[in-house]
Amino acid sequence: MKINRTTKILTVVASLSLLLGACGNSDNNDGNNNDNGGKGATENTQQTEVKITAGAEMQDGTYTLNEKDFDDNGWKTTFEMIVKDGKITESNYNYVNEDGNLKSEDEGYQKAMSDKVGTGPKDFIPQLNDGLVASQNADQVEVVSGASHSSEAFKNYAQQLIQAAQKGDTTTIEIDNMAPLKDGVYSLEEKNIGSTGWKTFINMTVAGGKITTVDYNYLNADGDLKTEDEGYQETMKEKSGVGPQDFVPALSAALIEKQNPADVEVVSGATHSSHTFKLYTAQLVNAAQKGDTSKIIIDNFVYED
DSSP states (O other), rough: OOOOOOOOOEEEOOHHHHHHHOOOSSTTTOOOOTOHHHHHHSSSSSEEEEEESSSSSOOOOEEEEEEEOTTTTEEEEEEEEETTTTTTEEEEEEEEESSSBBGGHHOOOOOOOOHHSOOOHHHHHHHHHHHHHHHSGGGGSOOOOTOOHHHHHHHHHHHHHHHHHHHHHOOOOOOEOOOOOOSSEEEEEEESSTTTTEEEEEEEEEEEEEEEEEEEEEEEETOGGGGGHHHHHHHHHHHHHHOOOHHHHHHHHHHHHHSSSSGOOOOOOHHHHHHHHHHHHHHHHHHHTOOOOOOOEEEOEOOOO
């Protein structure tokens, strides 16, 4: 059910540790439409009512996503998300090997990874699952230190499951995770203008199996580009040291250089926009792995200030 003129209220149980990463530390008001306005929470779990003014409500059901192939380390992602009464009630994300064993139960993997980076699958997997249930929004899930690539992949897949839930489509999503990119132009755009007056669009071109151009920007209701708004540039740069004329081309160039959204570094001063860029371009990469050039429409949640 689409949320139009009537305001829906989403009750979120969240902790500060789950929300800080999503809110960022420098660009909470940079125009990203999934921003919750920088509202935090205390270390103690508490309830917060967040008013959603746009974005289709999730429909009840069980939504699943699986990677098609095992990665170079012998694992592939399996992800199940359950929605009840319009809310995510369970998030069951993990990795499975050829023997059907779960990464979160692999003691050897846990020790080796934990010794190296300070966290292991027993730690970061439940953190990510809990973060999604708490925030009800993939873009608001905190990246776990020491498991940044796994966190980015989780957020991408969770976003795709949320999009399926908004449509009530319980067909299993299959990610062709080890496939090369197929040539074509892959496009994504947000449906709803955010509370600060902008919505994101990205057009990514693949030629010769490589990402060659990235057209990323924001539009307002008049069709103007954020990078051409001198007032916005000046205001944001004064506040955080960077503006859309800086971070938009920087992120685009970084994706062309790295060829992998997970390897794109967050731009200081545009933390939230950087994470959303990485989230959306990861989904475009998945589309390019399948050769699916259908435009992806994100029925993004917009929150009342």
